[in-house]
Amino acid sequence: MTDRRPLTLRTDVTPNRLQELPAGDQLPPDTLAxxxxxxxxxxxxxxxxxxxxxxxxxxxxxxxxxxxxxxVDKDGSKVLSDNNYTNAERVKLANIGDSASNDRSKHTGTQPLSTITGIVGVGGVIERGSNSNGDYSKFADGMLICTQRIVCGFDTANTLxxxxxxxxxxxxxxxxxxQIVEGGAxxxxxxxxxxxxxxxxxxxxxxxVPEGGIGASDVVNLDLTAAGYWS
Incomplete structure (x- = not known):
């Protein structure tokens, strides 16, 4: 097989045609153009x-x-993220009203009551809970009721x-x-x-106990209620 020589496009003839250059010839200057x-x-x-x-x-x-x-072009100092922010999400955010975050019906989880203002109501329970110190109920009108049973133990011959x-x-x-509910002597x-x-x-x-005579093992259990206000 012989080596193939470069081809040139003959535009000076009709129709135009490709022509193999003779050995030693150079491409015309207009070939690249x-x-x-x-x-x-x-x-x-x-x-x-x-x-x-x-x-x-x-x-x-x-x-x-x-x-x-x-x-995606880089915008100033901003960097690209793996999270795609879609146009639908942009529209959704744009349609959220300024007061939307104040709508408690859309909130989930817990929130400290002290951070909430403008509670509307005349007395309904808005928070109820318990811990090692007793039970409590908070009401919309600011009232707070706590209950607990405690043990009073020996203090002196006259007191627990x-x-x-x-x-x-x-x-x-x-x-x-x-209110006393049970106890010793x-x-x-x-x-x-x-x-x-x-x-x-x-x-x-x-x-x-005015008469005295309280022993070291005597106890009295009290059922307690405290009623007041949390706000």
């Missing part, structure tokens, strides 16, 4: 896959154009003593009521219940 002027007929620009060695020049140009069309830490704090001192004697050291978070109790 003619090649650059060829129309890219059949160019496909919807395939942005990577260019491979098997691609033709026309296929490679089409892929390059598709990759360029689909690229107990402390109640409220399950939640009151905004000011609450009204306290106490001291429950059968005349006695008085005295509160002391009360604050918005705690109250102390002395069960006073």
């Amino acid at each position: 003619n090649a650059l002027a060829v129309v890219l007929q059949g160019l496909v620009t919807n395939n942005n896959a990577g260019i491979t060695a098997a691609d033709t020049v026309l296929q490679a140009l089409g892929k390059l154009q598709a990759q360029s069309t689909n690229k 003593k107990g402390i109640w830490n409220f399950p939640v704090f009151f905004s000011r001192n609450a009204r306290i009521s106490a 001291a429950i059968y004697k005349p006695l008085n219940i005295i509160t002391y050291g009360q604050s918005t978070g705690v109250v102390g109790f002395l069960v006073y």
Whole structure:
């Protein structure tokens, strides 16, 4: 097989035709210009896959154009993200009203009551809970009721003593009521219940037995209620 020599396009004849150059001849100076002027007929620009060695020049140009069309320009100091922010999401955010975050019906989970203002209501329970210090109910009108049972143990021959830490704090001192429910020998004697050291978070109790005779093992259980306000 003999080596093939370069071909040149003869435009000086009709019809135009390709002609193999004789050995030693050079391409005419207008050959490159003619090649650059060829129309890219059949160019496909919807395939942005990577260019491979098997691609033709026309296929490679089409892929390059598709990759360029689909690229995302960097905007100043902003960086690209793996999360796609769609136009539908943009419209959804744009349609959220300024007061939407104030709609409690759309809130989930828990939120500290102290962070909520403008509660509407005349007395319905808005929060109820319990912990090791007792049970509590908060009402829309600001009322707070706490309950607990405590044990008052030996203090002196005339007194038994107990402390109640409220399950939640009151905004000011609450009204306290106490009822004896069970106990040792001291429950059968005349006695008085005295509160002391009360604050918005705690109250102390002395069960006073005028006749004395309280033993070291005597106890009295008290059912307690505190009624006041949380706001």
